[in-house]
Each structure stands twice: as C-alpha cells, then as structure tokens.
Amino acid sequence: MTAVHAGYDGLLLDLDGTVYRGEVAIPAAPGTVGALRGSGVGMAFVTNNASRSPGQVAEHLVSVGVEVAADEVVTSGQAAAALLADRLAPGSAILVVGTDALAAEVEAVGLRPVRKADADPSGVIQGHSPETAWPLLAEACLAIRAGAVWVACNIDTTLPTERGELPGNGALVAALRAATGREPLVAGKPARALVDAAVERLGARHPLLVGDRLETDIAAAHGVMESLLVLSGVTDAPALLAAPAGQRPTFVGADVAALGEEPEALRIGERPGWRATVTGDELTLHSDGAGHHEALDALRALCHQWWAGPGGVVTVTATDAAAAAALRALGLAGSPVSPSRAQERAVG
Numbered sequence: 266m267t268a269v270h271a272g273y274d275g276l277l278l279d280l281d282g283t284v285y286r287g288e289v290a291i292p293a294a295p296g297t298v299g300a301l302r303g304s305g306v307g308m309a310f311v312t313n314n315a316s317r318s319p320g321q322v323a324e325h326l327v328s329v330g331v332e333v334a335a336d337e338v339v340t341s342g343q344a345a346a347a348l349l350a351d352r353l354a355p356g357s358a359i360l361v362v363g364t365d366a367l368a369a370e371v372e373a374v375g376l377r378p379v380r381k382a383d384a385d386p387s388g389v390i391q392g393h394s395p396e397t398a399w400p401l402l403a404e405a406c407l408a409i410r411a412g413a414v415w416v417a418c419n420i421d422t423t424l425p426t427e428r429g430e431l432p433g434n435g436a437l438v439a440a441l442r443a444a445t446g447r448e449p450l451v452a453g454k455p456a457r458a459l460v461d462a463a464v465e466r467l468g469a470r471h472p473l474l475v476g477d478r479l480e481t482d483i484a485a486a487h488g489v490m491e492s493l494l495v496l497s498g499v500t501d502a503p504a505l506l507a508a509p510a511g512q513r514p515t516f517v518g519a520d521v522a523a524l525g526e527e528p529e530a531l532r533i534g535e536r537p538g539w540r541a542t543v544t545g546d547e548l549t550l551h552s553d554g555a556g557h558h559e560a561l562d563a564l565r566a567l568c569h570q571w572w573a574g575p576g577g578v579v580t581v582t583a584t585d586a587a588a589a590a591a592l593r594a595l596g597l598a599g600s601p602v603s604p605s606r607a608q609e610r611a612v613g
C-alpha cells in the first residue's frame with residue numbers, strides 16, 4: 266500500500282483543528298506525526314497565529330504530545346516580517362502592533378521594531394495581541410497615513426476561545442482600515458505569503474496542504490497545490506458539500522491519520538458502494554451493491570457529482586436505507602443543507 270503522503274515531497278500542516286484543538290491533541294496526531302517523521306517526509310507546521318514565537322508554538326505542541334521542533338513551525342508573524350524585509354531597506358523602523366514575539370520576528374529579518382509613530386516607521390506590522398489598545402492603534406493610524414507599508418499577519422475576524430468567538434486580528438485591522446481608508450498586505454492564509462514561506466523552508470516542489478478550514482487552508486492551496494481537508498476541526502460535511510469552487514480540497518479524511526491511507530481512498534471522486542446523481546438542482550445518494558458503505562465515501566461521491574454540477578447549498582435525498590444511514594451520519598439528512606455555522610467563523 267502507498268500512503269497518500271508518499272506522493273508529496275513536503276507536508277504543510279495547519280495546527281488548530283488539525284493537530285490540536287485548544288489544549289488537547291487531536292487523538293490521531295501524535296502517532297501520525299511520529300510515523301511521518303519515520304518516513305522522512307518534510308513537515309512544516311503552519312499557523313496564522315502571530316502572537317506566539319515558533320519556539321512557543323513548538324513547546325505547546327510538545328506539551329500536548331506532538332513532537333515538533335521550533336524550526337518546523339512557520340507563523341504568519343514570520344511571513345509578515347519577510348514581506349516587509351522584501352520591500353524595505355535593512356534597519357528600517359517598523360511599528361509593531363502585536364506581541365513581543367512579533368517584534369522579535371521583525372528584528373530577526375534585520376528591521377527595527379518601534380512602538381511610536383514619531384520614530385518615522387517605514388512599515389507597520391499588525392498581529393494579534395490581547396494587550397493591543399487604542400493608543401497603539403492611534404500610532405499605527407498615523408504611520409499608515411504617513412505612507413508606511415502596512416502588513417497584517419492575518420485578517421481572521423474572530424478568535425475561537427473557551428468563552429466563544431472573540432475579536433481576532435482582522436477585527437482590529439478593520440478598525441485601521443476604517444480609520445485610514447487603506448488596505449494592508451496580508452501574510453496569513455488564505456493569502457499566499459505564509460504558505461510560500463513554508464514551501465520555501467521545506468524546499469518542496471510538490472507539497473500537500475493539510476487543514477480543517479475551507480476559507481483559509483483549502484483556499485490557500487487552491488490552484489497551487491493539492492490539499493487534504495480533515496473533518497477534525499471546524500468544517501463539517503454540509504459545509505464541504507456547499508464549498509465554493511476556490512475552496513474544494515483534493516482529498517477528505519476524518520483526521521490527520523488519513524495521511525497514512527491510500528490516496529485513491531481519500532480522493533473526492535466516484536466511490537465503490539455509492540452512486541450520486543444530480544437532476545437539475547437535486548442531489549440523490551444511492552447505495553450501490555454489496556460491500557462497504559462508509560459514510561465518508563458517500564461524501565466523496567456526493568461532492569464529486571455536486572461540484573461538477575450546480576454546486577452550492579443543496580438538499581440530499583436517499584433512495585435506500587444504507588444511503589439514508591450515511592446521510593444521517595454525515596449530518597446531511599432531513600432539512601436543507603446550509604453552509605455550517607462553523608464555516609462562517611474565521612481564524613486558522
């Protein structure tokens with residue numbers, strides 16, 4: 266058997282919802298990452314979060330049981346600092362709206378972090394920090410108006426926490442956008458800078474991106490590399506089926522353990538045991554003959570047919586008991602499918 270990862274020379278792994286969820290590892294992650302390490306494939310752990318350093322992120326991963334080194338972590342803070350270094354002279358002053366870890370990334374690329382507009386910054390870098398308040402936003406506002414290059418680490422509007430969705434970096438970027446009428450360059454997913462930095466770090470020519478969010482992870486891979494959507498995070502089957510054209514993965518699996526399965530078992534496409542048909546704007550699932558009737562296979566077959574047809578929000582009908590059971594297991598039974606609440610949340 267050839268595992269799907271064997272077809273690629275590098276893996277880009279999203280973190281939250283893919284490798285861990287908050288303070289807990291996805292159960293399959295420690296074993297899968299260990300096995301992948303044994304296979305020799307290069308891995309980059311890619312996060313839109315710019316508030317922690319790669320070392321802090323690696324420490325957190327190790328604390329939940331996933332063995333990762335700091336130099337395998339690529340953050341949107343690093344990618345954002347690199348965007349500024351590409352555009353500005355070495356030693357240029359950069360106004361940092363973000364954590365000390367973000368300021369350290371600015372220094373690491375040969376730029377000079379400052380916190381005041383009267384230091385004449387040539388750039389503004391903006392990443393999430395729970396400490397950011399109006400006085401610092403005011404400094405950034407002045408610097409951006411004076412012509413500084415403005416880079417946002419990500420534009421995730423919300424930040425998932427135990428207490429619910431709280432304002433993310435994108436919410437504070439929106440405040441500066443409103444105050445300045447300017448648009449920032451963006452480093453994090455779905456923008457390409459973060460993904461490009463990870464690919465460059467790996468030296469990969471044919472990488473695979475693995476993530477749980479359609480509008481950041483899968484959108485970042487669209488058109489440039491193949492992708493595996495894992496259902497261990499924010500995306501559910503109804504959201505995947507309704508995915509717009511730029512957010513459709515190559516493969517779908519339950520969690521990262523899917524990286525050890527054969528590619529043809531994971532690919533969105535026709536699947537043994539199932540037949541999906543589209544009539545007008547209706548989608549129907551039939552079980553086809555004997556054998557395994559795995560629900561995820563039904564989802565792969567449904568996506569294949571539906572995406573070739575109208576796509577979008579749809580009600581799925583079952584023609585037999587096995588198909589009905591699969592639709593129930595996928596959350597596709599009964600009421601019309603709508604893009605899930607999960608898909609409307611942001612942050613990767």
Ligand SMILES: [Mg+2]
Pocket residue numbers: 279280281282283476477478498612613
């Ligand atoms: Mg994620």
